[in-house]
Amino acid sequence: MTTTIQMTGVLDPRDDWTADHCPMAEALDVVRTRSAFLILREAFYGATRFEEFAERTELSEPVTAARLQELTAEGILEREPYREPGQRTRQAYRLTDKGSELLPVLVALMQWGDRWQQDSGARVELRHRGCGAAVTAQLRCADDHPVPADELELAARSRRRRSARS
Amino acid sequence: MTTTIQMTGVLDPRDDWTADHCPMAEALDVVRTRSAFLILREAFYGATRFEEFAERTELSEPVTAARLQELTAEGILEREPYREPGQRTRQAYRLTDKGSELLPVLVALMQWGDRWQQDSGARVELRHRGCGAAVTAQLRCADDHPVPADELELAARSRRRRSARS
DNA sequence: GGTCTGACTTAGAGATGTCATAGCCAGGCA
DNA sequence: TGCCTGGCTATGACATCTCTAAGTCAGACC
Numbered sequence: 001m002t003t004t005i006q007m008t009g010v011l012d013p014r015d016d017w018t019a020d021h022c023p024m025a026e027a028l029d030v031v032r033t034r035s036a037f038l039i040l041r042e043a044f045y046g047a048t049r050f051e052e053f054a055e056r057t058e059l060s061e062p063v064t065a066a067r068l069q070e071l072t073a074e075g076i077l078e079r080e081p082y083r084e085p086g087q088r089t090r091q092a093y094r095l096t097d098k099g100s101e102l103l104p105v106l107v108a109l110m111q112w113g114d115r116w117q118q119d120s121g122a123r124v125e126l127r128h129r130g131c132g133a134a135v136t137a138q139l140r141c142a143d144d145h146p147v148p149a150d151e152l153e154l155a156a157r158s159r160r161r162r163s164a165r166s
Numbered sequence: 167m168t169t170t171i172q173m174t175g176v177l178d179p180r181d182d183w184t185a186d187h188c189p190m191a192e193a194l195d196v197v198r199t200r201s202a203f204l205i206l207r208e209a210f211y212g213a214t215r216f217e218e219f220a221e222r223t224e225l226s227e228p229v230t231a232a233r234l235q236e237l238t239a240e241g242i243l244e245r246e247p248y249r250e251p252g253q254r255t256r257q258a259y260r261l262t263d264k265g266s267e268l269l270p271v272l273v274a275l276m277q278w279g280d281r282w283q284q285d286s287g288a289r290v291e292l293r294h295r296g297c298g299a300a301v302t303a304q305l306r307c308a309d310d311h312p313v314p315a316d317e318l319e320l321a322a323r324s325r326r327r328r329s330a331r332s
Numbered sequence: 333g334g335t336c337t338g339a340c341t342t343a344g345a346g347a348t349g350t351c352a353t354a355g356c357c358a359g360g361c362a
Numbered sequence: 363t364g365c366c367t368g369g370c371t372a373t374g375a376c377a378t379c380t381c382t383a384a385g386t387c388a389g390a391c392c
Contacts (some may be wrong), residue, residue, distance in 0.1 A: 004211065026283040046173070065369080095170075098282050109193045111270075126318055127318075131307060142301075147294050226381055229379075254337095
């Protein structure tokens with residue numbers, strides 16, 4: 001099989017370490033539920049108001065409210081008061097930078113579902129505005145090579161460098 | 167905000183359609199649980215035997231067994247009998263093509279967790295074997311342009327073309 | 333034949349996610 | 363003053379996920 005990821009250095013063999021703080025598992029803790037994904041989907045589709053989220057996701061109001069609060073508390077969405085004429089002040093929910101960076105996850109899920117799930121009679125696709133070509137989530141290295149699974153290597157991080165957070 | 171996806175054609179305005187068969191939601195139905203993701207992670211890390219999955223994911227045996235069965239039924243993993251000398255025949259679980267194509271989802275989750283989750287003192291990173299550069303999941307169009315969120319466009323699919331499935 | 337081991341399965345319980353229904357509350361409007 | 367609406371909150375029920383503990387079962391080995 002060529003679809004497994006090679007281990008190198010101290011990570012080889014796999015039995016000698018545990019994935020204690022697996023970043024994937026921690027990301028999952030935040031966006032694990034179906035409702036969180038649906039709300040994120042609608043946020044990327046431009047929803048900002050409570051009612052828009054509830055209607056478009058077809059989630060119940062309690063779940064919508066709970067998830068909007070949690071995602072806000074996590075810093076994935078942020079609240080912003082707004083006011084339409086003749087209306088009282090309300091809250092809009094918008095994606096933060098942290099939230100926006102979940103886009104590749106959603107796109108990757110979307111493209112997999114579209115390709116492999118029989119029932120998805122999906123009628124939509126993502127395109128690059130301007131050039132019009134279809135968009136996919138791809139693995140690339142910093143030197144811009146496309147990286148197939150069998151050229152992937154899992155290594156101990158040489159240095160811990162983290163860019164600023166908002 | 168520039169992080170929302172533009173709607174075009176019949177998809178604009180968003181209120182006029184429902185995401186009935188959202189491929190993302192259908193993908194989620196298959197790999198919704200934490201246990202499914204952890205098992206997939208270990209499959210990509212090269213695990214094939216029941217015991218490897220159970221130990222490395224730290225899931226209980228019943229959950230490991232249930233998930234391996236479900237993922238096999240979904241065609242994401244496949245069973246293959248194998249036999250070591252002096253042992254009886256056992257089943258190995260391997261990623262199918264369908265399963266392998268979930269890699270961008272996991273990589274995207276991993277990179278987001280690594281960047282944004284405080285607690286992930288992650289010590290690992292993905293590299294391109296050979297060139298050694300760090301690997302990320304990126305949005306690219308078919309013409310190979312990197313696509314930022316604000317250049318993404320959601321459109322009705324012009325034609326339904328699907329490649330063969332295994 | 334009996335024991336042992338790896339790979340599960342069964343049973344029961346607690347936590348979490350989701351739902352439907354109903355209620356609350358602020359503020360606009362009559 | 364009182365009604366109405368949008369945006370939530372509260373309650374209780376049900377489903378799902380996960381756990382621990384215990385049991386099953388096939389085949390290797392003695």
